[in-house]
Amino acid sequence: MDTVISLLVLSTLAQHVVSVVPTVTSFRAILEKVSGDSRIFSGEDARLRCSIPDIHNSRWDYLWFRGSEQLTQTGEYFVLWNAGVRDGGKFYCKGVRDTAVGNIYTLQSLPVEINVDGGWAILQVPPHPALVGDTLKVTCRLRRNFPIHEVILYKDGVEVMRQRGPNPQFYLTKLTLKDKGMYSCRASWDANGRTHSVMSADTSVQVLELVTQPxxxxxxxxxxxxxxxxxxxxxxxxxxxxxxxxxxxxxxxxxxxxxxxxxxxxxxxxxxxxxxxxxxxxxxxxxxxxxxxxxxxxxxxxxxxxxxxxxxxVPWPLSPQVSSPSFSMLPPAESTMARPSPHQSTVASSFIQPTEVSTQPSDPPLKPAQPTPSTxxxxxxxxxxTATPTRDNSAFLSQESGDMSGESGDMLEESGDMSGNSSETVTH
Known part of the structure; x- marks a missing residue:
């Protein structure tokens, strides 16, 4: 009888131990973009990689998600092949490991967003927010290698810069908080005796302060x-x-x-x-x-x-400073503060950083932090x-001589007409 009771006790204890084993780890999967940009043309590829910060080097399988939809790929890498407009979105991953007590999961990664554009032009901006005082490089990229002769940059629908020649890059210097907004570009070229132009969809540019107000x-x-x-x-x-x-x-x-x-x-x-x-x-x-x-x-x-x-x-070289390349054969970009744009005819904002001088007295050298109670x-x-000890704390394609039209998604080319609209860009 004593033997039977002992076996029952051991069986109950084993079930209790299994029931309290956590099914989610305390570390988070890391998702990064290996190739491709945050915004790509339809028909292009993008590649993502999921990694698990496990110091024990355990073997993990991977689960992939687009929004709330779980995808079929299960490897360490996720590839968008010949992407269509509907294939874009916010992607996530997390790790899963089979153990004797069931599956153990990591926390879901932070999202990586990929937008698939069905148009003819994309304004490429860096994937991370810029900082006040930085120089920001943006590029007006075209689906094909057209012989462009003029590129225009817009902010919130207002023309801010224009440059002639084949250079598709703009440099916004000495950024301030006023420089954040929605940017787009227009590129023009001549072909068969006609001038063609394409325009990108709006792309968000974020500018952050190095130190926010406390x-x-x-x-x-x-x-x-x-x-x-x-x-x-x-x-x-x-x-x-x-x-x-x-x-x-x-x-x-x-x-x-x-x-x-x-x-x-x-x-x-x-x-x-x-x-x-x-x-x-x-x-x-x-x-x-x-x-x-x-x-x-x-x-x-x-x-x-x-x-x-x-x-x-003095600017602090924390982020890589981007210097404008020298184009000896090309005319420089010209500011278009007073030139009307096809969207609005208002004056574009300038990129000037205000400066104030503190009136506070100088401070003594830093001393070690004061000890605080263990509580x-x-x-x-x-x-x-934010620590607190009290709580957990599209594009459209136009020509001056001839008609060009189209919609977002699939692109059509009929008797010289070109079409395509770009989807909106949503940024973090």
Missing amino acids: VLEIVANNDQTPAGWMTLICHLQYNARGPAPPIHYYFYKDDKRLGTATSENHDLVRQSPGQYSCKAKVPQLDITRWSEPKGFGEVAGPQTRRPLVVHRK VPPPVLSINQ
């Missing part, structure tokens, strides 16, 4: 903060490309600095009524950003506002620093 959070009177104390947290986004120089944090009460600079975005201080603020500074980039003041307790007297931005004086968790050391 937002101060005051955390007091909770289980993770000692009685009579409160935590000041300086939230911001730091978008510098690696290796990024260090960022220093300063905390203030009523315009008086509390302690010294710290490499952490939080500080533990005694509760006291007043106006609190924080400052983020990147000395190597000569960038300083202030938060808006935030009151705690009963505050008397007028509230003051801090200067918000101090831009760097206050460390900040999240990521690009988006």
Whole structure:
């Protein structure tokens, strides 16, 4: 009898152990584009690769998704062969491994978007957002190697640049936040005594600040903060490309600095009524950003506002600087600030970066971060620093002499007519 009872206990324990084995790992699959651009012409190819950051080098199989649809391919690589307009979308992958207790899955990768364009022109832009102060290179790419003699760049339907000759590339220098928007291009060429032109679909251009304006959070009177104390947290986004120089944090009460600079975005201080603020500074980039003041307790007297931005004086070479090539045989691109476009006849925006000068006193050298109580968790050391100890925290084809028409998707060519419209571009 004792033997039977022991066997039953062991069987129950085994079932209990199996039931609590997790089916999802804590690491995320990584999806990257191996070949092809984020926007390709119909009939072209694109290749993606899924990798699993498993330090144990376990054997993984792969699941592929387009949106919510699971695809049939299961290998490490996913290939779009001879892509059609409907084959584009946002692609994901994740790993799966067969174990003795069932399938184990990784977290799904971040998406990679591929747009398939059925038109004749594509405006190619870098896949990642540009940063303030950068130089952005964009290219007006055509489906065929037409002998173009003029290329025009538009922003939000307004012509901003025009250049004559076969060069299809434009350079937007000293970017500011005003430069983000929807861009398109038009290319023209002569053939058989007629002038032809094609225009791309709109493509999104994103421009980010290196350091966003901080937002101060005051955390007091909770289980993770000692009685009579409160935590000041300086939230911001730091978008510098690696290796990024260090960022220093300063905390203030009523315009008086509390302690010294710290490499952490939080500080533990005694509760006291007043106006609190924080400052983020990147000395190597000569960038300083202030938060808006935030009151705690009963505050008397007028509230003051801090200067918000101090831009760097000298461009920081974190991202590769793109210099315009020399075209000795070609006329340079001309600005078209006053030339009307076929979309609108308004003046195009210029690409000028404003500069302000901080009036704050210089800061002492950085000192090690102040120790914080064990009850206050460390900040999240990521690009988006939002740590908090209280919560988880088409194209159309026209000709001047003759008719040309078409629609998005399949392309038709009949008796010299050319057609095709490009699909809209949606960007992250």
